Amino acid sequence: MTAPRPILVGAVAYDPKVVTIWEIIKAYFEDHGTPMDFVFYSNYGLLVTALLDGDLDIAWNSPLAWVDAVRRTGGTCRAIAMRDTDRDRVSHIVVRADGDVRTLADVRGRTIAVGAADSPQATLIPLGLLADNGLVPDEDVAVLRHDVLVGKHGDHVGGERDALDALLAGDADACAMLDLNHAGWTADGTLDPATTRILATTPPFDHCVFTVRADFNAAAERDWLATLFTMDYANPDHREMMDLEGLKAWLPGRTSGFGPLTEAVGRFGFFEGRRVGAPAEPTSLRDAAR
Amino acid sequence: MQDVTHAWTVRVRADGPDDATAHARRHVLRLGAAAGFDAEAPLPSAVEALLAALGADLLSTFAATARRARLPHDALEAVLRCTLDNPLVHLGVIGETGSPRIAAIDGTFYVSSDAGTDDIERIWTLTRARSPLYTTLERSVALAVRLCPTP
Numbered sequence: 001m002t003a004p005r006p007i008l009v010g011a012v013a014y015d016p017k018v019v020t021i022w023e024i025i026k027a028y029f030e031d032h033g034t035p036m037d038f039v040f041y042s043n044y045g046l047l048v049t050a051l052l053d054g055d056l057d058i059a060w061n062s063p064l065a066w067v068d069a070v071r072r073t074g075g076t077c078r079a080i081a082m083r084d085t086d087r088d089r090v091s092h093i094v095v096r097a098d099g100d101v102r103t104l105a106d107v108r109g110r111t112i113a114v115g116a117a118d119s120p121q122a123t124l125i126p127l128g129l130l131a132d133n134g135l136v137p138d139e140d141v142a143v144l145r146h147d148v149l150v151g152k153h154g155d156h157v158g159g160e161r162d163a164l165d166a167l168l169a170g171d172a173d174a175c176a177m178l179d180l181n182h183a184g185w186t187a188d189g190t191l192d193p194a195t196t197r198i199l200a201t202t203p204p205f206d207h208c209v210f211t212v213r214a215d216f217n218a219a220a221e222r223d224w225l226a227t228l229f230t231m232d233y234a235n236p237d238h239r240e241m242m243d244l245e246g247l248k249a250w251l252p253g254r255t256s257g258f259g260p261l262t263e264a265v266g267r268f269g270f271f272e273g274r275r276v277g278a279p280a281e282p283t284s285l286r287d288a289a290r
Numbered sequence: 291m292q293d294v295t296h297a298w299t300v301r302v303r304a305d306g307p308d309d310a311t312a313h314a315r316r317h318v319l320r321l322g323a324a325a326g327f328d329a330e331a332p333l334p335s336a337v338e339a340l341l342a343a344l345g346a347d348l349l350s351t352f353a354a355t356a357r358r359a360r361l362p363h364d365a366l367e368a369v370l371r372c373t374l375d376n377p378l379v380h381l382g383v384i385g386e387t388g389s390p391r392i393a394a395i396d397g398t399f400y401v402s403s404d405a406g407t408d409d410i411e412r413i414w415t416l417t418r419a420r421s422p423l424y425t426t427l428e429r430s431v432a433l434a435v436r437l438c439p440t441p
Contacts, residue, residue, distance in 0.1 A: 013378055013381065013383045014378075016327035016377045016378065016381060017327060019327060019381050020327050020328045023328070039384065040378075040381065040382065040383040040384065041383065041384045041385050042378065042383050042384060042385030042386045042387075043385055046384060046385045050384075
């Protein structure tokens with residue numbers, strides 16, 4: 001009897017440590033009798049194409065890749081699972097505490113620093129918040145973009161971090177960041193809550209999601225999800241893997257949390273090739289090398 | 291030029307994924323992945339072994355050179371690190387460009403000795419010129435090993 005064909009999962013890798021995490025996840029699935037393997041791509045465009053071409057069974061999509069998959073499948077693709085930490089994220093617009101930007105309206109005529117052009121959390125959704133409040137990016141507000149590893153949809157926090165540096169250096173009056181990064185940078189001292197403050201917060205949105213085509217084999221999907229949902233944070237053998245992936249529980253996929261991004265993508269013509277803001281000049285050899 | 295050719299042979303056998311045994315004469319060396327990224331990997335990677343070999347070469351060559359020059363030393367130690375041009379290419383990430391080659395090696399060579407700094411530096415210069423691995427790698431890699439004499 002031949003062994004069942006492994007379920008092939010695709011993901012984007014921006015750092016070798018991502019591969020280490022997936023090696024552990026693969027071993028977990030194999031130990032539970034659900035063979036899986038993975039393929040890595042350099043960017044989400046390639047990942048979504050591979051999924052739609054049938055080269056993959058499941059894609060670990062960024063929120064923007066999900067919106068792209070919905071667009072390219074006419075809405076037939078399905079969201080099957082996500083981390084608890086992918087749900088109800090928000091992004092903050094942060095300003096200097098001693099500055100004179102007191103309300104969102106004060107941002108008019110000033111500069112906001114954002115992450116990469118394709119970062120949902122550090123560019124598209126925060127700029128959508130400005131637009132919702134009558135501030136048209138590039139018209140009412142200058143946008144300073146930090147294009148680090150474009151194609152990876154802001155997975156790499158470098159652009160988001162550079163946007164914070166631009167705020168702290170006085171090159172921008174505000175910057176955008178994911179709530180998790182705000183918390184992390186506050187905890188490690190990168191961001192001083194005494195000298196910065198949160199000016200505004202976006203509506204909640206969902207982040208990464210395992211995505212399949214409409215024709216994905218139902219039995220394979222059921223088995224794979226059953227194994228995924230067996231991961232238990234209370235089990236020490238599972239905890240390291242879940243910590244590495246940044247979650248305490250896997251949850252069923254949902255599609256209700258992609259509204260703010262879908263709206264921003266449409267408003268800014270992202271998939272028509274338009275980009276908001278001007279890319280920042282590299283400020284260091286490190287930046288130039290990216 | 292006099293024919294002083296001597297060849298070395300190592301036999302390397304795969305014992306499993308990321309597990310190989312190298313036999314050099316009657317000595318055995320176990321190695322893991324080509325370039326491991328898991329801090330808990332049970333075996334040193336081939337890249338780490340290369341660094342170890344370079345370090346051992348420099349230590350051995352320095353000791354021999356110092357002995358001939360009657361330069362006393364208490365202890366020698368080398369700390370070396372390297373980076374790859376693009377490790378994601380090695381990992382087979384589709385769409386990545388560049389090379390998995392070692393892009394740079396840097397480190398520090400510590401010499402504990404009461405000898406004068408000029409004498410230690412002279413031995414260090416000879417060491418680098420006589421080191422088989424250093425002279426090989428410096429032709430293809432950005433190689434910068436700093437001498438650090440300590441009393």
